[in-house]
Amino acid sequence: MSDERRPAAAPAVSAGEAEGRAPARHYRREVPESNLLLEPVLDWYAESARDLPWRAPGASPWSILVSEIMLQQTPVIRVLPVWTEWMERWPTAAALAGEPPGEAVRHWGRLGYPRRALNLHACARAITDRHGGEVPSDHATLLTLPGIGEYTAAAVASFAFKGRHAVLDTNVRRVLARAVRGEEYPPKATTSAERRLAESLLPGADDAPVWAVAVMELGALVCTARAPRCADCPIVELCAWRLAGKPAYDGPARKGQTYAGTDRQCRGRLLSVLRQAHGPVPKDALDVVWDIAPQRERALDGLIADGLAEVLDDGTYRLPG
Template sequence: MLTTTPTLHERVLAWYDEHARDLPWRRPGTAAWGVVVSEFMLQQTRVDRVLPAYVLWLERWPTPAELAAAAPGDAVRQWGRLGYPRRALRLHAAAAVMVERHGGEVPSSYADLRALPGIGDYTAAAIASFAFGGRHVVLDTNVRRVLGRLVGGEALPPPAVTRAERERAEALAPPDPLGPRWAVATMELGALVCTSRAPRCERCPVLDACAWQRAGAPPYDGPARPRQRYPGTDREVRGRLLAVLRDAVGPVTPAALAAVWPIDDQRERAFASLVADGLVPALTSAQPDPAPSNQRMPDSSGETVRQQ
């Protein structure tokens, strides 16, 4: 019988068929909205942390319309400690646009998706591909790393997406029959095998074709990657303020906020940025439950004030 050696594409897809994780947003029948929610949550957040949050979110808001009808503050609270809580506000805003301009449905085209708040190049391509079967170049950190090693022969991709990377990804897009699965498969390969720190090259289905491996797996030598500091920065202060505001059952006193960080001007600056982002307004707007009026609530100018 006639056998031909599998192509690189076929090998990656075969690997995916055997090793892909069973993630809820990949299950057949998942609504586009589920894909949207998963993609927002997965922005800079690992799968294992997203899983429980994803389930709870969809139980509470199974459709864009239901989220859009909720208060933004509820979205931020439901977001919990996933991180980057502006994503919760943007997801809420995106749901509102879906209701207002797309009949309550998730738009299927890349252009319409790209126009929604919180959706950039990657997320638009991902939703269009995964939820609607479109074929787009999906260039996330995993794909960038996989292609960078496999084709480019480099340990890690440069700090920002380059044109060369995009052209390389387009050149490698498989012919039609393999379709949009190429994107998920390469992402999964990057997540499980071709990892950033300690790649499991023994398990790689295309090890023999890897330019980086062939070159002896040289270390990264590109431009310095910006290191993200956290301790002592405004981000840490924001995080602490957020935790207080998010977890508060009733009104929040200025003293409770002050207790979070001892440096007054830094704390006030962080607070002001939370106001500007809409996070403080969302978290301190009148709740349906507790009685309003003379509650002491933070204000936009400083942290000392009361609710209207």
């Protein structure tokens, strides 16, 4: 067992927990080590947290659910204005459920990944049809809603209902990778070891929801991917990565996502036309935004298959009605 890629620095949690595996010839501790990161992170959050509207004390579970879906792969600064408009227009799930799905797509604007708008609309209808108009509070039920996966279910259960869940998003994974594992970046996909680690760090019920949002915020504002601001970090003295001299990432190349010329870009162009038109558009209006006909047809078929667009009997196209 000489897998010594871990730094010899003082870990923020016990070695067994940090490794995500049982120490040789010993049982894992039943009771996790106390979380040394808890107090400094909570103190930092109390002083440095952004004043985001979905974190306001009066924010409804619905408004929090909407924010979480919008924030998937999308920066806060771009979500803010769209979320505000949605909340004015559709303050409840029932309000959105009363609209055709195309309206959700139209008011999604340029947030990207527009299937999320469709998911939110489907969530709204499921919530009104099956849950009495109230956003479900438990993780398992949230997971049954469209577009809600492991992370979002935990986030809503934690932020909206103050449940005790490990909320593992890209920010938290990066903070834990650095502070505890001593590595610059987490694995490409979430591992069971990461999940065990996150759960081992979970404080008691009273602190769990704040801890979750605080670690996320730390990752978003200080422990950033590109240029971490270690000078402003409340746990810099405990950080295994810093203690190890901030070794550069040496794992496999990270996924690069090219965009220009892809079907995704083509879909974006086509949908943009449909969003801006307030009625069915002739095929010509779509043809002019993309030169390569086969790719354009494939993209359009894809949008229709995904429920983001529909063809009418007269051969015109529009957002789903």
